Every structure is written in structure tokens, then in C-alpha cells.
Amino acid sequence: xxxxxxxxxxxxxxxxxxxxxxxxxxxxxxxxxxxxxxxxxxxxxxxxxxxxxxxxxxxxxxxxxxxxxxxxxxxxxxxxxxxxxxxxxxxxxxxxxxxxxxxxxxxxxxxxxxxxxxxxxxxxxxxxxxxxxxxxxxxxxxxxxxxxxxxxxxxxxxxxxxxxxxxxxxxxxxxxxxxxxxxxxxxxxxxxxxxxxxxxxxxxxxxxxxxxxxxxxxxxxxxxxxxxxxxxxxxxxxxxxxxxxxxxxxxxxxxxxxxxxxxxxxxxxxxxxxxxxxxxxxxxxxxxxxxxxxxxxxxxxxxxxxxxxxxxxxxxxxxxxxxxx
Amino acid sequence: xxxxxxxxxxxxxxxxxxxxxxxxxxxxxxxxxxxxxxxxxxxxxxxxxxxxxxxxxxxxxxxxxxxxxxxxxxxxxxxxxxxxxxxxxxxxxxxxxxxxxxxxxxxxxxxxxxxxxxxxxxxxxxxxxxxxxxxxxxxxxxxxxxxxxxxxxxxxxxxxxxxxxxxxxxxxxxxxxxxxxxxxxxxxxxxxxxxxxxxxxxxxxxxxxxxxxxxxxxxxxxxxxxxxxxxxxxxxxxxxxxxxxxxxxxxxxxxxxxxxxxxxxxxxxxxxxxxxxxxxxxxxxxxxxxxxxxxxxx
Numbered sequence: 087x088x089x090x091x092x093x094x095x096x097x098x099x100x101x102x103x104x105x106x107x108x109x110x111x112x113x114x115x116x117x118x119x120x121x122x123x124x125x126x127x128x129x130x131x132x133x134x135x136x137x138x139x140x141x142x143x144x145x146x147x148x149x150x151x152x153x154x155x156x157x158x159x160x161x162x163x164x165x166x167x168x169x170x171x172x173x174x175x176x177x178x179x180x181x182x183x184x185x186x187x188x189x190x191x192x193x194x195x196x197x198x199x200x201x202x203x204x205x206x207x208x209x210x211x212x213x214x215x216x217x218x219x220x221x222x223x224x225x226x227x228x229x230x231x232x233x234x235x236x237x238x239x240x241x242x243x244x245x246x247x248x249x250x251x252x253x254x255x256x257x258x259x260x261x262x263x264x265x266x267x268x269x270x271x272x273x274x275x276x277x278x279x280x281x282x283x284x285x286x287x288x289x290x291x292x293x294x295x296x297x298x299x300x301x302x303x304x305x306x307x308x309x310x311x312x313x314x315x316x317x318x319x320x321x322x323x324x325x326x327x328x329x330x331x332x333x334x335x336x337x338x339x340x341x342x343x344x345x346x347x348x349x350x351x352x353x354x355x356x357x358x359x360x361x362x363x364x365x366x367x368x369x370x371x372x373x374x375x376x377x378x379x380x381x382x383x384x385x386x387x388x389x390x391x392x393x394x395x396x397x398x399x400x401x402x403x404x405x406x407x408x409x410x411x
Numbered sequence: 412x413x414x415x416x417x418x419x420x421x422x423x424x425x426x427x428x429x430x431x432x433x434x435x436x437x438x439x440x441x442x443x444x445x446x447x448x449x450x451x452x453x454x455x456x457x458x459x460x461x462x463x464x465x466x467x468x469x470x471x472x473x474x475x476x477x478x479x480x481x482x483x484x485x486x487x488x489x490x491x492x493x494x495x496x497x498x499x500x501x502x503x504x505x506x507x508x509x510x511x512x513x514x515x516x517x518x519x520x521x522x523x524x525x526x527x528x529x530x531x532x533x534x535x536x537x538x539x540x541x542x543x544x545x546x547x548x549x550x551x552x553x554x555x556x557x558x559x560x561x562x563x564x565x566x567x568x569x570x571x572x573x574x575x576x577x578x579x580x581x582x583x584x585x586x587x588x589x590x591x592x593x594x595x596x597x598x599x600x601x602x603x604x605x606x607x608x609x610x611x612x613x614x615x616x617x618x619x620x621x622x623x624x625x626x627x628x629x630x631x632x633x634x635x636x637x638x639x640x641x642x643x644x645x646x647x648x649x650x651x652x653x654x655x656x657x658x659x660x661x662x663x664x665x666x667x668x669x670x671x672x673x674x675x676x677x678x679x680x681x682x683x684x685x686x687x688x689x690x691x692x693x694x695x696x697x698x699x700x701x702x703x704x705x706x707x708x709x
Contacts, residue, residue, distance in 0.1 A: 116532050119610050123526035124538065126519035130579025135545050138553035145555060152562055199452060205445040215695065216453045219460075222691045224639035226658045227680040231463045234673050241462045273459060325547075333549035336641040340662050362551050362642075369555055370646055379555040386552045393547055 139386065145379035152375055163380035174381075176356050177364035183264055184360065185331035188271045193323050196278035197286075197316070203279075204286050214283070221276035229340035232270045233257060257341050260357035267337055267358070278323055285319040286312065317404045321396065328392050332385055335362040361385060467677040488678045495675060498682070500653075501660040508573050508644070508656055509637035515578035516633045517626060523580050524588035525614050529600060539589075546582040550643060561647065568651035573643055577633075584629045591625035592618060628697045635687060657683045 121128070146163055148156035167174050199217055203210060220228070235242050236256035243253040254262040289312060297307045338360050342353040351367050352359030365385070369378025430438075467488055468481040492498060526532070527539055561572045595618060603613045619626070641658045648654040655663065661683055664676055 116530065120526045120530045120532035120535070123522040123530065123610070123614075126578070127523040127542070127580035127585065130519070130576065131541065131545065134557065134576050134579065135548070135553060138556040141556040142553065145559075152559060202445065202448050202452065206442075206449050209446070209449070213449045213453060216456050219688070219691075220456055222635075222687055223684050224658060224687060226639070226641050226661050227684045230661065230676060230680050231459060234466060234677060235459055235462055237673075273456065329547060329549060333551055333642075339641075339645075343662065362549075365551055365554075366646075370558070375555055375559065382552050382555055386548070389547065389549070389552070 142379040142382055145376050146383045148376040148379075149374075150376040150379075151373045156376065159376065163377045164384075166377070167380060167384070173352075173356065173359060173364060173367075176352075177359045177361050180264065180357065180359055181331050181334065181361045184267065184334055185328055187264070187268050189324060189327035189331070191268065192271060192275050192278050192327065193320060195272055195275050196282045196323070199275065199279045200282040200286050203283055214280075217279055218276035221274045223274075225336045226340055228270060228274065229337045230344065232266065232273075233341055233344040236266050236269070258345070258354060260355040263341070263354055263357045267341065270337060281319055281323070282316060285316040289315040321400045321404045325393060325396050328396070329389055332361055332389060334360045335366065338363055339366075463677050464681065466674055467681055469674045471672055471674065485674070488674050489682065492675055492678050492682070496660060496664065496679075498657075498660075498679070501655050501657045504570060504648075504654055505638055505656040505658070508570055508640075509634045511574045512577040512637045513630050513633045515574065516581045516584045517630050519578050519580045520584040520588050520629065521619065521626070522614065523585045524592055525610075525618060527585065528589045528592035529595075529597075529613075529618070530610065542582050542585060546586055554646065558646065567647055568654060570648060570654055572647040573637075573640075581633070584633065587629050587632075588622065588625055591622055595621050624697070627694075631690065631694055631697055635690070638687065 145156065147158060147160055149159050149162070150156035203213055203217070206213060223231070234240060237243075238253070238255050238258060242256075246253045254265075256262050256266040293311045293315070294307060297311050302310065338358040339351060342349050342351055342358050342363075345353065351363045351371075361381075365378055365381045368374045368381060465481050468484045468486065469488075470481075470483070470485045473481060527535060527542070557572070558567075561567055564571075566572045599617050599621075600613050603617050608616065639658060640656075641662070644656045644659050648656065649659060652660075652663075661676075661679055664679060
């Protein structure tokens with residue numbers, strides 16, 4: 087430590103320089119410590135994200151079957167995808183269908199179920215457990231269960247027959263297969279519901295009281311108080327829902343293969359061919375790795391674009407507490 | 412507020428105006444209406460379970476009939492199952508994947524979350540944004556080159572491609588732990604630092620003990636994610652029956668014995684689901700709070 091008694095400009099300067107040096111050294115040390123703590127993720131990020139995303143960009147410009155070396159084909163894969171691959175467009179249409187139907191339904195149903203839960207006082211934890219329970223069932227098991235429930239001679243159709251309603255063939259019929267999956271998604275709405283329940287309970291009571299004073303009815307209260315207050319959560323659900331649409335695979339795969347093992351992915355008649363199913367078919371059953379890489383890059387770009395778009399549009403309709411707009 | 416259905420319960424303690432009968436009747440009606448909706452929804456959520464359990468207990472002959480209630484109860488379906496396929500081997504694989512994967516995710520996630528929440532250094536914001544962007548990416552985006560790498564390493568047909576990456580940080584885990592670490596008062600770390608503790612000691616002696624609930628939550632989430640996972644095991648272990656997890660084997664039952672009856676299939680599904688439900692009931696609070704944390708703070 088420098089002594090305090092000496093007070094000359096030169097000594098001041100020297101001391102300031104020493105302090106700077108020490109500060110710089112400790113900043114360096116901090117940086118090194120942080121990097122050491124961060125190292126598992128730095129390796130993980132480079133090996134399992136950065137490298138694959140970049141190299142799949144490269145592979146997407148090649149024809150590659152793993153056994154022989156990749157052959158450069160320029161934009162060939164993308165050209166084929168957009169102009170001549172009919173199944174690509176089928177997969178896109180099916181994925182859009184499932185997102186457009188499941189996301190709004192799950193949000194509406196999730197809010198509805200959560201609203202019911204906010205209004206019962208007794209038995210709340212019982213109801214909450216029951217509503218949440220289906221989401222705990224592993225997807226494969228749930229899908230197998232629904233294959234059984236919705237089989238043409240199964241329990242659901244028995245109920246429909248009892249009520250003299252038409253009995254669809256569900257997963258055997260290309261028209262009814264996707265609605266069958268939507269039904270299953272509604273059964274597994276618990277996750278969405280729990281998030282909405284927390285958001286609903288977070289809405290300050292005073293807002294409702296103020297609305298009551300202004301003479302708002304239940305509908306107006308919901309429209310002008312509840313909805314704006316939970317809009318961040320709606321936004322979150324939409325983003326997650328769109329991304330989940332792209333990874334939609336397991337349910338469809340299990341359902342398609344349930345009739346007969348040899349059924350191609352997407353049975354019946356490609357009505358359950360989703361984006362990831364197509365990617366799986368191309369890459370890991372046909373070993374068209376270049377084409378699969380192109381598919382995954384398009385998926386990457388669309389997900390990024392959707393997320394950005396949703397974030398930008400959210401400024402108009404999402405109200406964050408504490409800020410204006 | 413007092414409970415609606417017992418308006419007079421506290422009348423002795425607090426003198427209050429009697430609620431007019433008309434309003435009381437209206438409130439009662441509302442309560443009844445709310446509960447009937449809740450009960451109707453509960454039935455909707457529970458009926459599939461009931462059908463699946465009852466089917467799992469039916470005899471083969473009964474499967475063909477239209478009756479819903481199993482008579483007699485055929486409990487032996489659950490043991491016959493083991494003759495059809497090596498259930499325990501698949502369960503062991505699932506346990507390996509879920510258990511080791513969880514260990515890896517927690518071990519690698521804790522220090523990274525610490526660096527992202529409690530250390531000040533240049534590049535922290537950038538790293539966090541990168542982490543968030545990987546949180547959004549489904550596995551399908553990186554799957555093609557990773558598959559090629561694993562083929563070159565000779566890892567296809569083993570559990571290695573499933574487990575080893577989890578030892579290098581998982582975005583979701585890191586994110587959740589970071590959110591939790593941020594809520595721990597900085598003064599605690601400062602006090603430990605004054606006492607001469609370095610960052611590793613602070614992390615192990617101060618942060619980790621306080622973050623036990625959050626660590627338990629991410630461990631549970633990861634365990635269940637791996638236990639239920641289908642896409643990655645199908646891709647990496649699907650071609651080698653020795654490494655099938657339960658999720659894969661359940662789906663492949665249709666292949667193992669063509670035309671296997673739904674009763675055995677449902678019995679197998681129940682055995683596969685049961686551990687998950689047991690964990691859920693034991694740790695319900697952790698789940699509900701964890702899901703809420705991801706949703707609202709996300």
C-alpha cells in the first residue's frame with residue numbers, strides 16, 4: 087500500500103496508474119472466472135448449436151447420403167422444395183392447419199378452464215390437479231390411448247352412436263384424422279391453463295372494482311380488464327404454439343403407425359404428414375441429408391421470422407404492467 | 412371475504428348486515444353453476460383415463476364386445492405383458508437416459524446460470540440473448556449435422572447421443588436457474604466474499620443451498636422430458652432394439668407382435684405412465700410453480 091503522507095503530483099499519478107492497473111487486472115480475473123463457469127455452455131453452444139446450424143447451411147446446398155461425399159448442387163434443394171416437392175406443400179398445409187386450429191382453441195379453452203377455476207373456492211386444488219393431470223401423460227402413451235378411444239368401434243363412437251350422431255372413422259379417415267389430434271391437444275390443455283390461471287390471479291382486484299363502479303357488465307369486464315391484463319401470456323402462448331407446430335411429430339407418428347407397422351409416416355393418405363414428419367422421412371428414412379438440411383434451414387428461418395413478427399406485432403396488443411402500451 | 416355458501420358462519424364474531432335472501436339465493440345459484448361446469452370439465456379430463464384403465468383389465472374376448480366395464484377383471488394382463496417384450500430392459504434404458512441426462516443438465520447448468528446472473532463481466536448480455544435464442548430452437552433445426560457427426564463417431568444405436576450433449580448445458584435449465592439465482596440477495600454473496608470466499612465457494616456454499624427448490628424443479632422437468640422423449644431416441648437409438656427406451660418400445664409393440672391386442676397395449680401404457688403420475692403427485696407444488704415461472708417470467 088502507498089503511504090498517505092507524501093503528496094506530490096508525481097506520486098498521485100503513479101498511484102492512479104497503479105489503481106488503474108489493479109482494476110484492469112481484477113476485471114481480467116473476473117472475465118476469466120466468468121468464462122470458466124460458462125465453459126460447459128460455451129462448448130455446448132459451439133458444438134451443438136453454432137456448428138450444426140452453419141454446417142447444415144452448407145449441407146443444404148449439397149446432395150449427400152452420408153456414405154459418399156457431398157456433391158454441391160447450389161440452390162437445387164430449395165428449388166425442388168418450392169417447385170416440385172408436392173409432399174413438402176402437403177406438410178406445410180397440414181402444419182398450418184394444426185397450428186391455426188390448436189393454438190386458438192387451446193388458448194380459448196385454457197382461459198375458459200382457468201376462469202372456471204378462479205370462480206370455485208372449495209375444491210380448487212382438486213379441480214386444478216384433475217385439469218392438469220392429462221398433460222403429465224407421456225405423449226406416446228396419450229397418442230396410443232387416443233388411437234384406442236377414437237378407433238371406429240371404440241368408446242367415443244359408442245357414445246356418438248348412443249346419441250344418434252354421425253360416427254367418423256377418425257384416424258382412418260384423412261378428413262377426420264387431424265380433428266382427432268386436435269381433440270387430443272384439447273385434452274392436454276393443462277399446461278396452458280395453469281399459466282393462464284396464474285395470470286388471472288395476478289390481475290389486481292381494484293381494476294375489477296373500478297370497472298364495476300363504471301357500470302361494466304361481466305362481458306365488458308372480461309374484454310376491457312381481463313383480456314388486456316393477460317395479453318402477455320396470450321402472446322407467449324402464441325409464440326410457443328407456433329414453434330411447437332413445427333416440432334409436431336410424435337402424436338402423428340404414433341397414430342400413423344398404429345394401424346400397421348408398414349404404414350408410411352403421414353397415414354392416412356398424408357393427412358398427418360407434418361413438417362417434421364417430412365424432414366424425418368427425407369433425412370432419416372431416405373437419407374437425403376442435403377435435402378433434409380435445406381428443410382431444417384427453412385424451418386429455422388421461418389421460426390425466427392415468426393418470432394420477430396410476433397414480437398413486433400405484440401406492441402400493438404400486449405399490455406405490460408407498469409409501462410404504457 | 413367469507414365463503415359464499417356459509418354466509419352466517421361468522422355472524423357471531425363480527426356484527427354485519429344480513430345479506431338479503433334474494434342475493435343469497437343468487438350467490439348460491441352461481442356457486443352451483445360454477446361447480447357444475449368444473450365437475451363437467453373434470454369428467455371430460457378423467458373419462459379417457461377410465462376407459463384406458465378398464466380396457467387394460469379386459470379379457471381378449473371382451474375386447475370384441477361392446478361392454479365398457481371389465482368382467483372379470485383380468486389383472487394378469489399386467490404380467491402377461493412381460494412375456495411379450497423385455498419391459499425391464501427398456502425401463503432401464505429410459506432410466507439411464509433420464510437419470511444421467513438429469514445429472515448432466517443440473518451439473519452443467521448451475522455454474523453457467525451463476526455466471527449469467529451473479530457475476531459481472533463483458534459479454535454477459537450477448538451471451539444471455541444467444542441462450543434465449545437457442546431456447547426457441549427445436550431440436551429439428553440442428554438434427555442433420557449432429558446425426559452425421561454421431562454416425563462418424565459410431566454413436567448411432569447407443570444412448571450416447573442422447574446423454575452426452577446434456578452435460579454441456581441445456582438452455583431451458585440455465586434460463587430457469589438464472590431467473591431464480593437473480594432473486595437471491597446480492598448481500599449474501601458480498602458477505603461471503605468479505606469472509607474470503609471465492610466464487611466457487613460462494614456458488615457451492617451460498618447459492619446452491621438457497622436454490623434447492625429451483626434445482627429440484629429443473630431436475631424433475633428434465634427427468635420427465637427425457638422419460639417422455641420420443642423424437643431423439645427414435646432417431647439415435649431406434650435401429651437398435653437393445654437401446655430402445657420405453658417410449659420407443661411402447662410404440663413398437665405394434666411391430667413386435669402384429670395385431671397385439673389393445674388391452675395389453677393399454678396395460679403397457681399404464682406401466683409407462685405410472686411413474687410419471689407418482690412423481691407428479693409427490694411433487695405437485697414444484698410442477699405448478701415451475702410451469703408458472705416459465706410462463707409468466709418468460
